[in-house]
Amino acid sequence: MTISLQYTNITVNDVDESLDFYRDALGLQVQNDVSSGDFRWVTLGLETQPGLGIVISVPHAGRSQTDGDTLQELLTKGVLPFLVFNSDDVDATFETVRASGAEVLQEPIDQGWGPRDCAFRDPSGNAVRIAQAPKD
Template sequence: MNISVQYSHITVNDTDASLAFYRDALGFDVHNDVGSGGQRWVTLGSDVQPGLEIVLSEPYAGRSQSDGDALQVLLTKGVLPLINLATDDLDGLFEKVRAAGAEVLQEPIEQPWGPRDCAFRDPSGNTVRISQARA
C-alpha cells in the first residue's frame, strides 16, 4: 500500500495577490482555478513533484461563517502553520522573491541543523521558508 501527500492548503486573504506571489515570484504553475458560490480555490504545482499541489483559498471558502471567522483571526495574527519549500538555488530564488516585493523575514543563512535557508511572508502574512540542502 502506498500513501502520499496530494494537497497542502494555504489560507490567504487575497487570492489574486497570493497567486502572483506563488506563481510569479516562486515559480509554481497554475493547475486549476475554480470558483463556486462566490468562493475560489486555486491549485498550483511543480513538475519537480507531480501529484503534489498547493491549494490557495480564502478563510470562508468551503467553511461555515464561524469557522471562517476563526481562521481569519489566526491568519490576521500570522500564526497559521508555515510552509517549507526546497530549492537547488536558494540565492537565485531569494533574489527573485525579494525583487517581487515580498517581506523578507530572514536572509539566507546556514542553519546548525543542516540546510541553508531564508524566510518570507506571503501577501497574506503566512510564513514561507525556503531551504537548500548542503552539498
C-alpha cells in the same frame, strides 16, 4: 500499501494577490482554478512533482461563517502553519522572491542543523521558508 501527500491548503486574504507570490515569485504553475459562488480554490504545483499541489483559498471558502471568522483571525495574527520549499539555489531564489516585493523575514543563512535557508511572508502574512540541502 503506498501513501503520498496530494494537496495541502494555504489560507490567504486574496487569491489573486497570492498568485502573484506563489505563481510569479516562486514559480509554481496553476493546475486548477475552481469557483463556487463568491469563493475560489486555486491549485498550484510543479512539473517536477506531479500529483502534489498547494490549494489557496480565502478563510470562508467552504466553511461556516464561524469557522471562517476563526481562521481569518488566525491568519491576521500570522500564526497559521508555515510552508517550507526546497531549492537547488536558495540564494538565487531569495533574490527572485525579494525582487517581487515580498516581506523578508530572514536572508539566506547556513543553519547549524544543515540546510541553508531564508524566509518570507506571503501577501497574507503566512510564513514561507525556502531551504537548500547542505553541500557535501
